Amino acid sequence: MSTPTSQEHRRVYQVAEINKIARVTLENELGEIWIEGELSEVKKWPSGHVYFSLKDKEAVLRSVFFKGEQRGLNFELRDGNKVQALGQLTIYEPKGQYQFVVRRMEPAGRGSLQEAFEELKKKLAAAGLFDAARKKPLPMLPRRIGIVTSPSGAAIRDILNILTRRFPNLYVLIAPVKVQGEGAAAEIAAAMDLLNARGGLDVLIVGRGGGSLEDLWAFNEEVVARALARSGLPVISAVGHETDFTISDFVADLRAPTPSAAAELVVREKADFEKALQQLATRLTRGLRQRALEWKNRLLKAERSEVFREPRNLARQYRQRIEALRTGLGREVRHLLQRRQQRLDEMGLRFRQYALVWRDARRQDLRRLTASLQALSPDAVLERGFSITRRADGRILRDAADVASGEKISTRLHRGVVESKVVKGGEHGGEKS
């Protein structure tokens, strides 16, 4: 036996002392470390501290996650979840129990999910599924909307609230699906295909409310991406919160940051449309009325001037058109232009008279204009025996003083051009050419 047995050679530790030494040694030796394992026996105390075990197939490690360290935690701690935890191995001295004190925790799946995400994103981008050119524009006025989501989540409630508030008379068809877990992606894809096949819809919203990366995962699956890509209807994807980006968001025709936002992006306020339409209708009649007043004045003027012919056929034509217009108005006015009706009717009668006069005056004007144009044309003047003489530099000669003896000039006649040399020039008082 080599173990020292004599009392005086023994180094005897107190319990508290050795626990402390063990703790310090352990802490100094290992420092901060990452440990991967599965959560089990997760217990949240009223204090907010969470006690649990990390385990793998062969061993278990008692761990604690104090409340003060949990700020960055963005997922729920549940038995069976695989995690990676950063912390320090230490010993709880009073009990001599060693445990892992966690400072930060991440889902262990994250790394591999992130990789899968990037890989699929690259693949679908290469296949052209994200191309801006294949994005379909949303209709300005969608009135029949298909929604692919869970019928029990907050998302559907939010969407319906906003849709019906903005536009009370919409048709909404919900295709209920599982939005997370086994088989969710396939259900979502099938629902999109089904809504497309049923027809009669204008646009689709596909999405769900917020959740962890794992919860949103169905929207990162290729089946969903492919279904989005082949949808004939424009699709808005609305998955999770503003900060969540999924593959679906890239493939959809439009990405909404949240389900509520999707509803807002799809449907504009009905009241806004009504207002815009009302304004256009008002401008339409006002435009006509103003022009009518202008015409009235111009035509009254025209009426006073010169010869009219009898445009009987024209009168009949205009009368027919005005009648047709008044009939059309009669129907329309009831809905939109009530106050304008009488005025327009009166105006219609006046148009009948003005039309005759106006057409005639216009014809007369045209005739006069053509005559004047003819009189002004140089050809007509030349025909009457006048000519145009230009200097060598092309300037038209209007004054004898502008030309010197010996200078070359050219004279254009009704037919042909005469080139001449000036015998005597540069004097005033002569005849102008």
Add this chain to the structure above:
Amino acid sequence: MAEKKAEQKMTFEKALARLEEIVAEMEGGQLSLEKMMACFEEGTELVKFCSGQLNEVERKIEILVKKGEETATAPFEAKPETK
């Protein structure tokens, strides 16, 4: 015939855009009487069309339900807020 075809393809946005164009043209003051009347008639039709489109659909919220192999629709009532 051609007119009918055009009407079938008419959408709300096209109608609204055309209406805006017509109104702007009429306000521009360069149109002949005949053109003006034609514009007014067309504009009136477009107003009627757009207004019809706004009110055409009745409010209805439905959910797809499976009935054996078939899918049917049923009225949907959102569950009241639980949180």
